[in-house]
Amino acid sequence: MAKTPRKTSPTELKKSLAKIDQQILTLLGKRVDACQKMVQAEPGKTIEQQLSSEESELQALLKSNKSSLSPEALSPVLQEVLSLCRSASRRLRVAYLGPQYSYSHQAAVEKFGANADYSPVATIAAVFEEIQRNQADFGLVPVENSNDGRVTDTLEMFAKHPTKICGEVKLHIHHQLLAKCNREEIKEVFSKPQALSQCRNWLAKHLPAARPIEMTSTAAAAQLAAQKEGAAAIASRAAGVNYNLETIASDIEDNPNNITRFAVISHQMGPKTGNDKTALLFQTEHKP
Known part of the structure; x- marks a missing residue:
């Protein structure tokens, strides 16, 4: 009868991981x-x-990756x-x-x-x-x-x-709705105009009574939401972490492929790589 392989103990696994880390x-x-x-x-x-x-x-x-890890x-x-x-x-x-x-x-x-x-x-x-x-x-x-x-x-x-x-x-x-209060307590939603526009349908459905207010940036909106009662911000997850805000709702953009x-x-372009792109910009006089 074949012997059952001995299980590696947690202590041995920790030692193995420490060796790999080193x-x-x-x-x-x-x-x-x-x-x-x-x-x-x-x-x-x-x-x-x-x-x-x-x-x-x-x-x-x-491209040459052969491991189980995804690119x-x-x-x-x-x-x-x-x-x-x-x-x-x-x-x-x-x-x-x-x-x-x-x-x-x-x-x-x-x-x-x-x-x-x-x-x-x-x-x-x-x-x-x-x-x-x-x-x-x-x-x-x-x-x-x-x-x-x-x-x-x-x-x-x-x-x-x-x-x-x-x-x-x-x-x-991916826009996050960030605040220090509960969703029911949100009276104002701050963000830059583009972010408010990109979440318009979500806001109309889930926060119809909240007033959208434009800011110069999503990060500035998050900073304000951290200081004002009843305020929420549409911003990145990193902004929420930095200003200690709770994520009230995740990925609220109307278009998931945003x-x-x-x-x-x-000052200079890099050398050709074989995977290059060319951008053309034309400027004309503003007259009939």
């Missing part, structure tokens, strides 16, 4: 060292070229590894349409990781100005939304500034 740390250290040597070996390589190369390497790695699960982890290695040589300066915990901030972190210096600015024009004044290596600006169409302010800035697009981020926008496309801008 191996991960050791390998991360080796990768950081190798990246620093690579930067020293290619002194003429621009930041844009480095970022483009990293993006190509990431996509190739995801969606692996991608943010590998992005943070790249961000860590990059920052060991130089921390990138990234300007975005603020404030912190806005969707633009979320898209910037998704692209550049936690190991970058982020600079929130008040307007889209200010993002372009940060690039022109060399106060930022990269900027992140919204280009279009699947519901609301193109972002006119961004297109106008492209016509005025000799800025290059060197990347993009497609962010799935996507905003952001352009990554800089």
Whole structure:
């Protein structure tokens, strides 16, 4: 009669996990060292070229993945590894349409990781100005939304500034209803006009008596909801965590395929990758 295999005890499993974690740390250290040597070996390589190369390497790695982990699960982890290695040589300066915990901030972190210096600015024009004044290596600006169409302010800035697009981020926008009170106590709902518009049907059905009030950003709305009685905000989950708000309802956008496309801008374009896009912008005189 065959013996029943002995079950591994929790103590043994913890020791095994600790050993694996130590191996991960050791390998991360080796990768950081190798990246620093690579930067020293290619002194003429621009930041844009480095970022483009990293993006190509990431996509190739995801395609060759043979593990049980999905690309969606692996991608943010590998992005943070790249961000860590990059920052060991130089921390990138990234300007975005603020404030912190806005969707633009979320898209910037998704692209550049936690190991970058982020600079929130008040307007889209200010993002372009940060690039022109060399106060930022990269900027992140919204280009279009699947519901609301193109972002006119961004297109106008492209016509005025000799800025290059060197990347993009497609962010799935999921709006959360955040508050410190119960749903029955909500009298006002704050958010930026686009977010209120994108949740119009949900609000009419579930909060018909609540008054929608426009704000400059979703993050500012969350901050106000944390301070005012009977107030709720439509904002990101990260904003809710930061301002200690409860999620009253999740994913309340009327269109579940709500996507905003952001352009990554800089002084120069990166090298060709074989997976490139071309954007054309035409400007004509405003006359009959």
